[in-house]
Amino acid sequence: MSARLDDTDRAFLRALGEDATLSAGALGRQFGLSQPAAWRRLKRLRDEGILAGRRLELDREALGFGVTVFLGVKLATKGRVSLEDFERAVTAIPEVQVVQHVLGLYDYRLRIVARDLADFERLLRRRIMTLPGVGDIEANVLLSEERRPGPL
């Protein structure tokens, strides 16, 4: 089941995708709605789970995380037990930000942050390559990233 959105809902989602701190009043002024009408829309978008929280955007480099790496991981041995062991161990690594189970050339897609390339190498050798069941690993170092508004 999917919720129906009108043009104003889409405009709200687009604006909040850029700045989640916008108030109902500010959104109303921007899109020609009264504050209560804007508030009711916001509440509906939250209640339906379409607006699923917010994410703080920090300057990774300024905070000392100069390197982000996307990893493709193929497991050497498969079976229910090895998937669970792998997932439990990989999510316990603080530098791991995303773990996705995928179908294709790899079994898992990971996003990890590191201080620099030396730190990444240490992580790769000591924490990732020693994970239970790990086979082939491919690393791609992030150069640039942009998030798009999506089909709104």
Add this chain to the structure above:
Amino acid sequence: MQIDDTDRRILRRFQADPDLSAGDLAELAGVTPATCSRRIERMTRAGIIKGSRAVIDWGKLGYNVEVSLRITLDKTDPRAFDEFLAAAREVPEVTEIQTFLGRVDARLHIIARDMGHYQHIYRARILTLPHIADIEPLMQVATIYRNWALPL
């Protein structure tokens, strides 16, 4: 700008829950509300805190298929990257674009309503993007773990 342990403590709490009120954040970080707001303002001015963005649950809007497309570009043409990225931005279903140093050059994160819709986007909008030498899709089965927070 240099950040200290107090800044780090505030950021740790703030990124774990960006919806926290100023008062709750100060209390959790163990600082006075005045210190907390002063620190946040300083880090925002310095660009360390870049803002906050709403997270949209696309599944709730009927987008049930997510695919990560790993793309290799034909780099014999010096304009390949720029032209590919400009064209990829025009595809509404592309929600993330990354470029890499590694075996693949770029990644597009695509959302679609179902497999039929994905097939349509892939044929009509992705295969027609300029300068593609190779595409490898990773179909997302499940997000096992996601944590945007940096291990500060």
